[in-house]
Amino acid sequence: MSSDLQFPEPYNNVSRKIIHVDMDAFFSSVEERDNPSLKGKPVIIAKHPRKTGGKGIVATANYEARKFGIHSAMSAYEAYERCPEGIFIEGNYPAYKEASEQILQIMRKITDYVEPMSIDEAYLDVTNNKLQIDSATVVAKHLQRQIYKETRLTSSAGVSYNKFIAKIASDQNKPAGLTVIPPEKAVDFLRELPIEKFHGIGPKTTFRMHELGIYYGEDLYQLDQMDLVRYFGKAGMSYYRKIRGIDNKPLSLTRNRKSVGKEHTYFSNLFSEDEVKRELMRLSKEVQAALERHGKKGKTVVLKVRYNSFETITRRISNATDFKSADKIYQLGQKLYDEIGETDQGIRLLGLTVSNITEVENEQMKLF
Incomplete structure (x- = not known):
């Protein structure tokens, strides 16, 4: 091509x-260091689902727990089903x-x-x-x-x-x-990697690339710039550079983070309210996990919706008090979507961002 x-x-x-x-x-390594009796046991950083009625998600898990397929952002209930003997710790x-x-x-x-x-x-x-x-x-x-x-x-x-x-x-x-x-070894290294190992290529893009027969870096390397732009839009230029080992971005030395957000572009547009609700909940959990990693909480949720026509709408709503739970993020995001959402056109992108963020200080962090 x-x-x-x-x-x-x-x-x-x-x-x-x-x-x-x-x-x-x-997180789990700190827990094991401070409590050596945990070593060699599956440790899961999350509230035990029996205490939450099955709610909550995993912040992280140690390598013993990962042998059971447990990973960050998985529901705590699923983690418990996979490893009932796992040690659930709320986090410090x-x-x-x-x-x-x-x-x-x-x-x-x-x-x-x-x-x-x-x-x-x-x-x-x-x-x-x-x-x-x-x-x-x-x-x-x-x-x-x-x-x-x-x-x-x-x-x-x-x-x-x-x-x-x-x-x-x-x-x-x-x-x-x-x-x-x-x-001198960078391009060969990248060409041998499965495409899902590339930082910045998520599950949706991986699925789309597999549809196009792109499974390894080598497959991506064979496509020229115009092909990649045609398939992936502006991101195609980034993929062209990445597979050739090109990334000239400097380090950012001043990172005064003002917001935490996640968004997803869908190669198959969303046409039902149930699909939108599932995606908003997934985004809410991802944003919650990011807030926890950065030690932040916020007061404002911003919803971004891009339709198949590329019309993009953003709306925001603020809460009276700080929050960091996925349920609250979802609740506010769903409220915004109810005001502006329209599935008849087909939705190609959804995004949720928490802004007006502050640092979580001097409190025991109740992870998920």
């Missing part, structure tokens, strides 16, 4: 040295936050160029670093050792020349792994 019209080839900056650090099963956010801040201090002893992405992951640009070590691999090993020495927590790291590849690399050898992808 090809076209006579082509975009100019994008520039690839391979001069940087980027590390992505992802703490291993962070102050302890998680303290550990996270300790880890950031360790990182900043190495470089000032640190971009925290959530409570348990961050990027570091170590092209020039305070240790005056040229090898980013050596720096990453030093960082992992120091994190464990000072916190007794393990981390996995990915090292490469950009954020996109470093992020994928950090997930390759968990837990306590280190994966290094130099520029």
Whole structure:
């Protein structure tokens, strides 16, 4: 598949040295560290569904629990069905936050160029670093050792020349792994990956790519820019760059987060109220999980609806008090949808965002 019209080839900056650090099963690891009797047992960070009437979702689970197929954002009830012997813990956010801040201090002893992405992951640009070590691999090993020495927590790291590849690399050898992808090996590494392993390609896009016969990076690599734009719109340009290992985005060093949101584009438009309700609940749970990861709560819900005609409508509603529960997010989002929603046209995108957010401080965080 090809076209006579082509975009100019994008520039690839391979001069940087980027590390992505992802703490291993962070919340449950903190719990195991502080309560050694939990080691070797399946630990699930969520309220026990017997206490909530089956409501709530999993924040995270340790590796023993993941052997049962339990993962974050799964309903706590399903987690219980999969692993009745699992140990459900509501969570101790102050302890998680303290550990996270300790880890950031360790990182900043190495470089000032640190971009925290959530409570348990961050990027570091170590092209020039305070240790005056040229090898980013050596720096990453030093960082992992120091994190464990000072916190007794393990981390996995990915090292490469950009954020996109470093992020994928950090997930390759968990837990306590280190994966290094130099520029000369980047494209071969990406071409061998299943498409669902690409950061930024979610389940819906994966399904669409599978429909098009795109299962591995190699399949994506064979498509030219015009093909990808035709299939995926503006995102097609991003996929073209990513499969070629191109991601020149700098680290963002000032992250004063003002909102937390999730949105999904549907390749098959939504035409029924039941579909919309299911998607709004799914989005609500994803936003709740994100709020918990960032230690935030908010007062305002913003609903975004894009129709098949590409007409896009956004509406917002505020609550009298702060909230962070999926039920409240869903309730407010559904109220907004009842005012503006119209399935006859076909809905191609839904989004929910919580804004007017503040930090959860000085309280025991009741995770889900």
